[in-house]
Amino acid sequence: MPFDRADEDELYQEHILDHYEDPFHRGSCPHTTHAHEDDNPLCGDVVRIELDVDAAADKIQDAYFNGDGCCISQASASMLVEHVTGKSLEEVRNFKAEDMLALFGAKLTPNRQKCCLLSWRVLQQAIYSPTAQATTAEPLGPPRTLEQADREDHGS
Amino acid sequence: MPFDRADEDELYQEHILDHYEDPFHRGSCPHTTHAHEDDNPLCGDVVRIELDVDAAADKIQDAYFNGDGCCISQASASMLVEHVTGKSLEEVRNFKAEDMLALFGAKLTPNRQKCCLLSWRVLQQAIYSPTAQATTAEPLGPPRTLEQADREDHGS
Amino acid sequence: MALASSSLTTVSGFDPESIRGDFPILQTRLHASGDNPGVPLVYLDNAATTQRPRQVIQSLVDVYEKHYANVHRGIHWLSDQSTDLYEEAREKVRTFINAREREEVIFTHGTTESINCVARSWGDANVRAGDEVLLSEMEHHANLVPWYQLAERTGCKVRHLPITDDGRLVMDALPQVLSERTRLVGITAVSNVLGTINPLPEIIRQAHAAGAKVLVDAAQSVPHMATDVQSLDCDFLAFSGHKMLGPSGVGILYGKRALLEEMPPFLGGGSMIRRVRLDGFEPADLPAKFEAGTPPIVPAIGLGAAIDYINQIGLDAIHAHELLLTRRAHDVLEALDAGVRFLGPKPEEKAGIVSFTLKNVHAHDVAQLLDRAGVAVRAGHHCTMPLHKRLSCTSSSRASFYFYNTLGEVETFGRALGDALRIFKRK
Amino acid sequence: MALASSSLTTVSGFDPESIRGDFPILQTRLHASGDNPGVPLVYLDNAATTQRPRQVIQSLVDVYEKHYANVHRGIHWLSDQSTDLYEEAREKVRTFINAREREEVIFTHGTTESINCVARSWGDANVRAGDEVLLSEMEHHANLVPWYQLAERTGCKVRHLPITDDGRLVMDALPQVLSERTRLVGITAVSNVLGTINPLPEIIRQAHAAGAKVLVDAAQSVPHMATDVQSLDCDFLAFSGHKMLGPSGVGILYGKRALLEEMPPFLGGGSMIRRVRLDGFEPADLPAKFEAGTPPIVPAIGLGAAIDYINQIGLDAIHAHELLLTRRAHDVLEALDAGVRFLGPKPEEKAGIVSFTLKNVHAHDVAQLLDRAGVAVRAGHHCTMPLHKRLSCTSSSRASFYFYNTLGEVETFGRALGDALRIFKRK
């Protein structure tokens, strides 16, 4: 039976607590071209991600997050925006749920995986969500729905 | 725990089988003043009772039943019409569910009591159900509803 | 006759004696008192509900003693365990009926609730006055009343696919009763009275061609024969745990994902929502959307254990063995020479259900007298009053088998019936 | 502190150690591995669901091993036994809540289904556009969503009785939100988050004076304090077996007979009908009318065993002991000096439920870190999103007690919380 327990000591390890207490790029992106916000209603975690996408260079120039929630949801958001800064959109699209869990590092029970994947879901949506101000933003290909993201999330 | 089992040998004793196979007054009452029919939908038992009530003498002159169903429902109907022939309406009204079960004789589980009490319920309704033809029939006091009969049946 | 029986046992290839020890209740002796050792229980009421093996009972005890908490919502250790076991059970059900996705498998409390869920949720949203719902004349009340209620609410019309005198669907009539007004066909896979195994693929093909959805009442089929919802292509399928060794209080609604996604929620409460405000709510994703409140956690886990047990025996072996018992029961009843009338087709065309009437003995008396001999059969209309009316009888007796029944039990049934008849033939 | 604890134990007069041996799961050790013996389970998630004593588990095993069949419909021996046990359980419930008649006690599958039944059956028949349903701001989703669904169907309006910042009903506002348009007041007896014990008699008096019916969500009160539906004079009352030592999969709907008689059936199927024709049906008498299909037979019988167990302990002793634990939990939390905010009133004014937030630690992290110490608490919105919104927080942690919890466990809870805080205060 799958009663393997995540190691909680590992969960609250320095690396994660550092991101929680001293996050990377928490706040507003100075020049936002794309943004998305979502929550995990079950626990109330909220994450907003703002991106500065250079469409010509196909690159994420800058990334910021904001939000409210548990250590996992907030630390993982911090790790994620740090990780994707400078990456190509192609790389972001290919960054799957399991890559996010690997980036986070600590083993998580399915329940807590939802917390960790919140920012990942928000990011996957954000790259298809140009903001009104960013009129220069180009369409970035067919938008992937949240349901699709959901299914990949389970399927992979 | 109330797992006392009715003695089934007793249930199919001569006395009861006699009534089932050679019933008393099965058929139509030659001069019907009151009648009622009902069924037990759970098992499909049907009983109709027809009475010749002499309102002046406050007496059941004659009683017949007809119907279809299990040994208990039909034998008990036969016993009942035999028993109430010649009785006063007062006596019929005072003839309670437990009297009916006593008249039947054999012990019955709650499920089979319903079969035995079908004819009793029909009779209790019949005395308040003058037939259209019997224009001479007098009202016999406030009718008791089936729900009332039901509650007394459980309550007593 | 004893010899014939044992040679037949070999034919079916499955020997129920090898597993009867797993079923504590089958060791019961009835009507013992004082010196009287009583009689062994012969349980032939399996279409009403089945008994459970030790393995299923133990699965319940294990959960209550070691793993129990509420599912989904907690993040503590026990809650994770309960959730894992509950979702494992869902996966077992999914595999058992070959659903494509786990989100298509909804835990309900029984066939009845499953069908009501479709009638209220899908029905109220998709059926209008003038539309039609097509049912067969052999449906259980569970697949009639919810549609009559829908008709009362919406003004739609319920039509009925007729049956033959020997209890088979009049398939030739299907094109006439199906029309572009038909929104849904509700059909039992196996009749709980007749035993008839209905030609689902053909019905579903024609229904879909007419643009209708199909709900299959699989209460009497899933426990006894292989079910593949993908190859069937049915839209909804409903069944109960308690008719397949599972615990009391759990059932399944299968639905195609696209349909379930579109449907509004049925019961409202915890878990089935994504968000609740003081002025409204958003439903949750599948399957939670249709699992309001605390689900039947432990019964669901027990149903998983029941499926494990059934898989171990094998549905082919089960079906073959039941056919054997059914054949023998027909022979035994005919040999009684008591004016037996079978409701339903020949053994070869049906599942392990033998309903009958006798010329001079009422069904209730049959059941009562059989009970004296330890034989549990059911008597009445078996929740199919319209079917009984169609067959012009108010009630019938029914012996229904599961794989743990033996040919010896069928003989006991026949002998007890013979004794019962003698009581009524005393003159 | 140990001394204080033990003297407090004497005060409550009930020693949980005397009965903890009855609960197998409470002997569990968590997170054991290799040489690590793990930590004892401290189960403080009783508002979500309770654990079961051996006696209740055994009652299930007994039924499955000795007495199980389908109820009501059979006339064989096993069916009689199941029926007797099932109806005995109904009688136990009747006595437990002091209903006048057994017909007023309906077995459902849980509080959620019970409330949905009232909203669909009574609601659809009695509530019209322009009518109002009055709920409180502290209701569980189970007592919100069914009414929002009713509002969608009928166009009625849902209003809310406000609460104070410390989680008590603003009773002064009741006359303003109640009007002759109010058809029903839905109110929780005890909040599953705040613990608040609501003044039901006064609410019911005013509601009745305004001509409204009252449905009481008693999921959190029936397990913990005496309930008398006759003296309360509520019209409907709903609760769940699994929150009171009972099995998974059974709940109760109590309704006044006159109301239940008038209401149309909710779920359609077997048992709930008196007669079915091809063109309609007549409902059965109470309580069968609201028990469509095969009911949760064994869970219902197990609920009877749970009631026996609770009666043996005594609801007064249970309530007193829980108050003791609640007081201690408040003290322990305050002593942490971690910016604790309690949701809900003072211990004296509430049931054994302690919800709280900490200044710098999210509720999920609290639960996760407590779990490491074997302490099971719940974190989230506890199916009360509007209440959390009202209190301006998205989630909280909740420790909830039952009589088997000990003061020692409350100390463990406090210690574990202290350890958790130190993790977040490392800088």
Ligand SMILES: Cc1ncc(COP(=O)(O)O)c(C=O)c1O
């Ligand atoms: C106050 C309250 N009402 C209703 C419910 C729903 O109960 P259930 O999930 O058993 O249907 C709960 C429990 O979660 C509750 O605490």
Ligand SMILES: Cc1ncc(COP(=O)(O)O)c(C=O)c1O
């Ligand atoms: C064909 C059929 N449909 C539906 C049902 C109803 O199942 P349940 O009572 O478990 O809801 C039954 C069983 O009685 C059945 O045999």
